[in-house]
Amino acid sequence: MHKVLFITKRHYTNKDLVLDRFGRLFHLPMQLVQNGYVCMIITANYQSNQVERYNISGLSFLSLPFRLRNFILFFYRCRQVIQQFKPDIIIASGDTHFGAMGLIYASLARVPFVFDVYDDYTAFGSNRLPGMKRLFWKVIKKSGAVICSSTPLMEKLYRQNKSVTVIENGVDTNLFKPCSRRMARQKLRIGEKDTVIGYFGFMGPNYGIKELVNATRKLRNAYPRVRLLLAGKKHDHIGLDQPYIDYRGVVNQKEIPLFINSSDVVVIPYRTNRQISLSNPCKLSEYLACGVPIVSTRVSNIPEFLSNIPQALCNPGDADEMAKAIKWQLETPTLVPFPESLKWESLGKKFRQVLERLLAGQ
Numbered sequence: 001m002h003k004v005l006f007i008t009k010r011h012y013t014n015k016d017l018v019l020d021r022f023g024r025l026f027h028l029p030m031q032l033v034q035n036g037y038v039c040m041i042i043t044a045n046y047q048s049n050q051v052e053r054y055n056i057s058g059l060s061f062l063s064l065p066f067r068l069r070n071f072i073l074f075f076y077r078c079r080q081v082i083q084q085f086k087p088d089i090i091i092a093s094g095d096t097h098f099g100a101m102g103l104i105y106a107s108l109a110r111v112p113f114v115f116d117v118y119d120d121y122t123a124f125g126s127n128r129l130p131g132m133k134r135l136f137w138k139v140i141k142k143s144g145a146v147i148c149s150s151t152p153l154m155e156k157l158y159r160q161n162k163s164v165t166v167i168e169n170g171v172d173t174n175l176f177k178p179c180s181r182r183m184a185r186q187k188l189r190i191g192e193k194d195t196v197i198g199y200f201g202f203m204g205p206n207y208g209i210k211e212l213v214n215a216t217r218k219l220r221n222a223y224p225r226v227r228l229l230l231a232g233k234k235h236d237h238i239g240l241d242q243p244y245i246d247y248r249g250v251v252n253q254k255e256i257p258l259f260i261n262s263s264d265v266v267v268i269p270y271r272t273n274r275q276i277s278l279s280n281p282c283k284l285s286e287y288l289a290c291g292v293p294i295v296s297t298r299v300s301n302i303p304e305f306l307s308n309i310p311q312a313l314c315n316p317g318d319a320d321e322m323a324k325a326i327k328w329q330l331e332t333p334t335l336v337p338f339p340e341s342l343k344w345e346s347l348g349k350k351f352r353q354v355l356e357r358l359l360a361g362q
Contacts, residue, residue: 004032017041093117120153180261188229190229
């Protein structure tokens with residue numbers, strides 16, 4: 001029975017790892033627990049001064065306050081927990097400094113270390129500090145294994161560490177699954193005859209929301225009852241005061257499947273920058289799992305998943321192309337079958353193979 005310790009942050013992609021049970025940092029460890037491993041996750045909480053403990057279906061969490069001023073205390077507490085827990089392997093994720101801490105702890109405990117790089121950490125705010133980017137590459141180079149979320153990111157990391165495995169962002173298919181569009185619209189108070197274009201997630205400067213708004217406006221003549229349905233945290237500079245925009249604010253993760261299933265088409269409208277070009281957005285697997293027609297810009301590895309429907313792809317930043325792709329999906333709705341490879345069970349099996357290779361090499 002192997003013991004695995006994770007170190008990461010509690011809040012990421014505007015979700016609470018513990019309370020929302022969200023994403024790879026919850027589901028990959030849970031897959032280990034369901035296959036006989038003993039797992040503990042130490043989460044750095046930037047938003048609270050409370051020490052909290054949770055146990056969810058056998059997966060243990062220790063949430064510790066994290067501030068720059070108390071970094072030494074956080075580091076010491078983690079060291080105490082590791083000495084008591086005695087893990088067989090240590091995994092870190094979430095940012096460069098967690099990777100560095102995990103590498104130090106693994107070296108002290110003389111156990112293998114795995115660095116999970118779910119995004120381009122060198123683009124995170126903390127990596128503006130002097131020396132952080134150099135530290136990131138040092139951790140990559142010294143890790144026993146690296147896992148990451150996309151092929152483009154793997155190609156970048158492979159230069160410093162040949163033991164890199166792509167494990168995409170999966171989806172909880174018990175939550176994200178098809179349901180009656182009529183029922184979903186009734187619950188959300190959306191008219192049955194409305195033409196609904198949906199986007200649900202963070203709305204930052206490079207997420208293409210302005211192009212999505214413009215693309216929807218261009219479709220109003222052909223679809224007089226078109227509605228752009230939005231939910232998620234937005235930046236102040238993004239104006240959503242048009243009559244055809246239905247912005248619901250930040251909603252609970254458990255409600256998102258209703259929003260997706262109420263839509264005629266869902267869109268990933270991202271522009272391209274260094275971070276986006278390397279990422280694997282969680283919403284891709286969520287959209288696919290709900291079985292709703294998708295339109296996306298050509299960013300990261302999304303075209304690999306939508307290769308059978310090139311008409312649903314458009315260039316980043318081009319509202320005209322986006323409108324054309326959305327119109328195509330509205331006129332000839334075409335689905336992409338949900339790939340088994342994006343189920344957490346499949347991704348968890350791949351994850352266990354990485355860990356077992358390391359453990360066998362001790």
